[in-house]
Amino acid sequence: MHIRRLMLSLVLIAASAAHTVAAEEASCKGTVYLTLDTGNMRYAEPIAEILQKHHIKATFFVAQEKTSRGDMALDASWAPYWKARVAEGHAFGSHTWRHGAFRKDLDDGRVVYQLMDGQREKLDAAQICAEVKQPDERFAELTGRHLDPIWRAPGGHTTPLTLKAAKQCGYRHVGWSAAGFLGDELPSGAYPNETLLKRALANIKDGDVLLAHLGIWSRKDPFAPMLDPLIAGLKARGFCFATVSTP
Numbered sequence: 001m002h003i004r005r006l007m008l009s010l011v012l013i014a015a016s017a018a019h020t021v022a023a024e025e026a027s028c029k030g031t032v033y034l035t036l037d038t039g040n041m042r043y044a045e046p047i048a049e050i051l052q053k054h055h056i057k058a059t060f061f062v063a064q065e066k067t068s069r070g071d072m073a074l075d076a077s078w079a080p081y082w083k084a085r086v087a088e089g090h091a092f093g094s095h096t097w098r099h100g101a102f103r104k105d106l107d108d109g110r111v112v113y114q115l116m117d118g119q120r121e122k123l124d125a126a127q128i129c130a131e132v133k134q135p136d137e138r139f140a141e142l143t144g145r146h147l148d149p150i151w152r153a154p155g156g157h158t159t160p161l162t163l164k165a166a167k168q169c170g171y172r173h174v175g176w177s178a179a180g181f182l183g184d185e186l187p188s189g190a191y192p193n194e195t196l197l198k199r200a201l202a203n204i205k206d207g208d209v210l211l212a213h214l215g216i217w218s219r220k221d222p223f224a225p226m227l228d229p230l231i232a233g234l235k236a237r238g239f240c241f242a243t244v245s246t247p
Contacts, residue, residue, distance in 0.1 A: 029238030030206030034058040034231075035176065037095055037152065039213030042068040043224035044081060047214055052088070054231045056241035059174075060085065060214075061152040062135050063095035068215060074135060079142040086143045091243035093150035094171060097134035101157040111161050128162055129169035150174050150244060174244050176211035179203040182230070184212050188221035197226045201233045209244065 036047065036058050051058055062082075064074045071077050086092075103112040103120070110122040113131070123131065136147040151171040153162065163173055183196040204210065212227060231241070 027238065028240035030240070031242050032180070032204060032206070032234060032239050033209045033244050034227075034241055035061060035152070035174070035209055035211055035244060037061045037154075037211070037213045038063050038065045038073040038099075040066065040068045040215035040217050041073050041078070042215030043222060044214040047212075047224055047227060048081075048085065048088075050228045050231065051090075053228070054235070054241075056231060057088070057090050057243050058241070059091040059093060059148075059150075059244040061093045061095035061150075061174075062139060062147070063099040063154065064097050064135065064138070065095075065099050074138045074142065076142065082139065083143050086145045091150075092139060092145070092147045093152060093174060093244070094132050094135040094147055095152050096131050096154060098131065099154045100131075101155050102128075102153055102159050102162040103157065105159045105161040109161065111159055111165075125161070125165035125168065128165040132166050132171050133169060148244075174209065177204075177208035179205060180208040180210040182210060182212045182223060182226075184216050184219060184223035186219070188219050188223075193221060193223055193226045196223060197230055197233075200230055201237070204234060204239075206239070 034056065038061070062074060064072050067073055067078075069077070098115055100113045100115045100121075103114050105111055106122065110124050111128060113121045113123045113128075115121070132151050140146045149170050149172060151166055152174050156175055158173060166173060179200070182200055183191050186196075200210075212223065215224070216222070234241075
């Protein structure tokens with residue numbers, strides 16, 4: 001009897017949550033898209049809790065970046081985290097494997113790719129495809145789910161040849177909106193959280209793609225906790241949240 005009552009309670013809770021989400025979607029005055037790049041992952045768990053609290057889905061762009069724990073974001077040690085996000089129904093895209101910047105196209109058809117340590121490589125179309133696809137392969141190993149056919153270049157740095165190569169191997173590039181740049185990469189002394197939050201709530205509009213990270217090395221006062229009032233504020237304005245659509 002105790003187990004039966006527990007199961008009934010869980011069903012009722014799930015039904016209530018679904019009813020709440022459905023009611024919110026029915027009253028949408030617009031839709032925005034929250035996207036989250038891996039970064040150093042320091043606030044990965046708190047951000048996941050914020051998403052759960054507000055019953056929204058985000059789109060994660062994943063790269064093999066060094067984390068605040070000393071490991072890498074797509075190491076096996078992060079498998080439980082990513083599996084939990086998959087179970088929650090979020091969307092996922094590639095953020096490249098080594099989180100480098102595509103700098104310029106060359107006359108020989110290759111692209112200059114600058115790594116995090118400043119070293120530069122020249123990648124042909126097949127190598128660009130491999131750089132974009134490797135997070136997909138690793139994510140599937142960790143979670144049993146492939147990434148969606150989307151990717152985001154670190155820093156938004158793309159070139160015509162880079163976009164063409166990625167498209168040919170099945171990945172559509174996703175950037176972000178001007179108002180959707182939440183500023184969590186900016187120095188907190190010059191751009192305090194309250195200023196960034198106020199700006200976002202005032203300027204974000206229907207259809208905007210929002211950009212934040214699961215952790216940023218350089219920012220002293222992390223913006224991640226501000227996602228809670230930001231989401232609440234945008235919902236109060238009548239916005240609903242969705243994942244980035246795929247072709």
